[in-house]
Amino acid sequence: MIFLACGFAFALVLPPLALPARPLARPMSATCRAPLPLAALAEEVPAEHGPESSAPLLPALLRCAVEASACLAGYLVHVLVLSRRALPLLGRRVGLDTIVGLGVLAMVAQRGTARTGHPLPAWVRSDSREEEARSMLDLRALPQREKLALLGTATLLLVAPIAFAFLSPLLEALLYVFAALGLPMGEASLLGARVLLEQAVVYVVLLKLLASRHAPFFRDGAWVRWRWRGAWAAPVLGGYAASVALFNLVEPLNQALWPHLEYMQEGMVAKLANPPGKSLSALLVGSLTPCVGAPLYEEVQSRAFILQALTAVVPLRAAVVLSGVLFGIQHLQLGLALPLSVTGAFWGALYVQSGNLLVPVLVHALWNARIFLGSYLGL
DSSP states (O other), rough: HHEEEEEEEHHSSOOOGGGGSEEOOOOOTTOOOOEEEEHHHHHHOTTTTOOOOOOOOOHHHHHHHHHHHHHHHHHHHHHTTTTGOEEEETTEEEEEEEEEHHHHHHHHHHOOOOOOOSSHHHHHHHHHHHHHHHHHHTTSSSSHHHHHHHHHHHHHHHHHHHHHHHGHHHHHHHHHHHHHHHHHHHHHHHHEEEEEEEEHHHHHHHHHHHHHHBBTTSTTTTSOOOOOOOOOOOHHHHHHHHHHHHHHHHHHHHHHHTTTOOOOOOOOOHHHOOGGGGGGHHHHHHHHHIIIHHHHHHHHIIIIIHHHHGTTOOOOOHHHHHHHHHHHTTTOOOOGHHHHHHHHHHHHHEEEEEOOOHHHHHHHHHHHHHHHHHHTOOO
8 A cells, every 4th residue: 555655646746748848869860860859750650650541441441351350260260279289299298379379489580580680670689779769769868857757657557556446346336226227237247347347437547647648648659559451460360379378388487486376367357257157248248348448458558658658767678578577567466477577578579569559459358358268168
C-alpha cells in the first residue's frame, strides 16, 4: 500500500505534459541539424509505419479477411496439433510448439544475416541513437521536467489497476442490482461480468488520462503505430509461435532458480476459463476481458507508451528489456515473473521491429485465447 500511495502521489502531482512544445531526437539530414518537434517527427515516419493509406476500402477489407483467415488457421493448427505433440530430443521430450517457435526465430535470424550480414536488427546491435530513433521515439533530449512527467504517467498506469481492484465489491453489488432488474445474467457469468465492468472502467479512465496528459499520444502515428492493411498474419503467427517457445524454455529455468515457488495458474484468467458448470455463455463473457480488452489496453500501455517513455532515460534496447520486466511484475505472479518478463520484452521487440502495434496486440490476444479454447475443448 505504501508503494501504491507513493506511485499515485508521484504521478498526480506532476502537471499535464504537451510534448509538441519540446524537440525530440530524430535522425537528421546533413543540412538540418536541429531537433524536430513531435509533429514533424510524425511526418517523417516511413510510409510502412505511418497512417493507413487511402487505398480503396473494399480490397483492403478483403485482404484483411484473408490475413485473418490464414492467422486463425495457423493458430488452430498450433493449439490443436503442435502443442499436443512432442519429439524425443537429447533424452527429453520437447514439444513441437517449442521446436516450431525456435525454428521461426532461426529463420528470422537467417534472413537477417542474408539481408544485412547480421542476425540481429540494427536497433539491437547498434550504439547509434540514429539507428534507435528510426525504430521508435528517442526521448533522451527532453528536459528533465518532461521526463519526470512521462515516468510519472508510466507509474500511474502500472499501479492504478491494482488500486482499482478495491472497487470490485461495489461493482459486484451493482451487477446484482442489474440482475434483479432483469438483466439476463446467471451466477456462472457473474465473475466474468464483474471483471469486464471493472476493467472497462480502469481502461477508459487511464486511457483518457493518458490522452489528456500527453496530447499527441493517440495522434500522428508517432507513439501508436497501427496498421491493419497489408500483410500481418505472418508476423503475428511467427511472433505467437516464438513467444510460446520462449515461455516453454524459460519457465523450467524459473522453477529451477526458485524451486520453493509453486507453479501458479494464470490467476483470474484460469477462473474465468473454468466457470461453474462449464457454461458456454459464462465462458464467452469471461473471455472478453482477457482476449479483447487486456491485449488492447496492455499493449497500448506497455508497448506504445511505457516502452517509448523509458527511452527518456535509457537506450531503446534497455527500454525493451525494462518494459518487459515491468510487464512481468504488474501481473503480480511471482512464480511466473521471469517467463512473463521475457514474453513482455519479446512483444516489445515485435512492436519495434514491425512498427505495427497490431502485431503484439493479436499475439497477446491469441496467447490468452488458448486458455479459453483449451477449456472449451477439454484440452
